[in-house]
Amino acid sequence: MAARRATKKPNISKDELTQYYRDMLLIRRFEEKAGQLYGMGLIGGFCHLYIGQEAVVVGLEAAAEEGDKRVTSYRDHGHMLACGMDPGGVMAELTGREGGYSKGKGGSMHMFSKEKHFYGGHGIVGAQVPIGAGLAFADRYKENGRVTFTYFGDGAANQGQVYETFNMAALWALPVVFVIENNQYAMGTAQQRSTSTPDLHTRGEAFGIPGEVVDGMDVLAVKTAGEKAVGHCRAGKGPYILEVKTYRYRGHSMSDPAKYRTREEVQKMREERDPIEHVRAMLLEGKHASEEDLKAIDKEIKKVVNDSAEFARESPEPALDELWTDIYAEAR
């Protein structure tokens, strides 16, 4: 099914568009830097980059309000930056340092920020889905009008607990937006090799959950769909599914030889559908910004990212007694 593009002349302000450009560019440059630090041995283990998928999280964050929650998988750096977490703190977690969001104990896949209502960073495929519904359960319980964005992949969409969750979320009208980030691959498995029917947005039908497919390379389309989904949830109508079609440019993680797709396929996506280039073109064509303006933004972002890397290298390793802290909470 062809994904929906944004209307030709979107009614959108210059500031808004510039902000999306900036937010997406931050994610991209941050991820490139992370890849670089990994190659230098400063980041270890698994490191899953979000490059190519930036419009998904930036578009949805544009539909969120203060206090809304989000939870996702291990491919989480973009989500953290988009919800306003500090790039230095994220990068320092990637390098396993004291200044990281989890004091260096969680790493790339396991980061959290209570302040920004970011509930992780989960390494077990699909496990964040019921957790997201549980966050929404707590909000509905407290009647606070908040919505939870629960992100998961096309591969995760096959886990049984996703469907157990759909049933409960619909049954109890939980305010949760299920965002299926369909980047077409789960590790080396193309979506058609793992799913009996291709349309993931219809997977809620049996439970009475409405769903729609969204062009995830178009930040405005994502934002529009996100607003609709959030509105549905806030109106007390229960969960909503967004299948956001996107694409990851890099390997699944750093150690992926990527033999399951052609270089041409990746190149074509990059050239024809890049979400950042898309907004860049809109900014220039709409005379919202000049090349110089954009260069200035690029420079600014580069500095933020370089500073984060600097912080992540300078921040000391955690003290050895941190090994023994945070295993149990103190009784209050």
Add this chain to the structure above:
Amino acid sequence: MATEILMPALSPTMEEGTLAKWLVKEGDSVSSGDIIAEIETDKATMEFEAVDEGTLGRILISEGTQGVKVNTPIAVLVEEGESAEDIKTEAATTTAPAPEPGPPAQPRDADADKDQEAAPPGSGPGQAGSGSGPSQAEPDWPEGTEMRQQTVRDALRDAMAEEMRGDDDVFLMGEEVGEYQGAYKISQGLLDEFGPKRVIDTPITEHGFTGLAVGAAFGGLKPIVEFMTFNFAMQAMDQIVNSAAKTLYMSGGQMGAPMVFRGPNGAAARVAAQHSQDFAAWFSHIPGLKVAMPYSASDAKGLLKTAIRDPNPVIFLENEILYGKSFDVPVLEDFTLPFGKARIWRTGADVTLVSFGIGMTYALEAAEKLAEDGIDAEVIDLRTLRPMDSAAILESVKKTNRCVTVEEGFPRGSIGNQITALLMEQAFDWLDAPVINCTGKDVPMPYAANLEKHALTSTAEVIEAVRKVTYR
């Protein structure tokens, strides 16, 4: 300013690699994202992308070079206007950090070591610290058997291939086992040989495909279920424990689940709490399951073949860090090993070290160092945990009167605890010191490099424990 391009780390366990091919030449201009070289890691051949832009000034490491350490400068990138001639190595700015103090270099998958065939079994190269220790008490193969160096990875693959050739009812299923050739390349080549009917890529749906495999076993097949890692077997725990393990009993012996659950278990490198844990003790707890956890390649092969033939559900715990290690494997038509029979890697008189799986690397290394100080350790590799070769442990401890156990798992309810209880009950009068269990620390695995090192047990800890029990 000129920038050095450094040999990248392209996998969690990579310490060095082969610079297989340069895709650019000196003088070519490159931009960020261009593929500039192909690098072979411990697992795969990877494309290496440029992160900066500029002109390739000089290639420092020529293609085909093996054993290039991570962070070694491999080329110099110059900016517009600079020429390669201007650069002296010291002029180049290196953005590399001081290399992390990684684990000590391990013996490589050394094809070059093939001339070691004459070495006695149990003392081959690659046996992480086993050095020239005394040979095994009772060899697993007839004297004079031809030996061949093989990695644990290849030994596992051969075991599956041989059993699949011999029995049409054996099939392999799991995530990425087919087209991708296995996330850790254990099933390399199996799809080609056996086709998609018998080498089955599953969706990411562990509880579902495990239950399905149990049903297939009830239905007369012999499934091998690969978990990408055993961490993900937690999703499938109910089917393993409640269906696979108990049905023979519940059906009064009418039907059971002849199947193997296998995959890497235990800590890998820097993958943090959800991806780094040893489930040996967990699975050993369950009546109805058998549990194997090999250390060497020959044991991996012989035990996996036995596991596939066993009429019970067998949990087969491998280890990512051991996959690439080479050991002597006997060249035999059909080499199998019985369950419940330990292997004595070193005979000794002063203390008994009991271990299994990757714990053996610490035990053997400690034994070697202790020997230098005149402490003579006997090292027992349990190989299977259920059944466990209690007789071998008891016999040894009755001789040495002291025991230290070594494992990577958590301390509570550990295999070491089990062995300690066994010795209390059946060798109390022979013990000259309390048994010490060396284990992983009682904490979730941290990500930070320095903390991770402390969370694991170590050779130093084993040596210290031995000094305690021997009062030396």
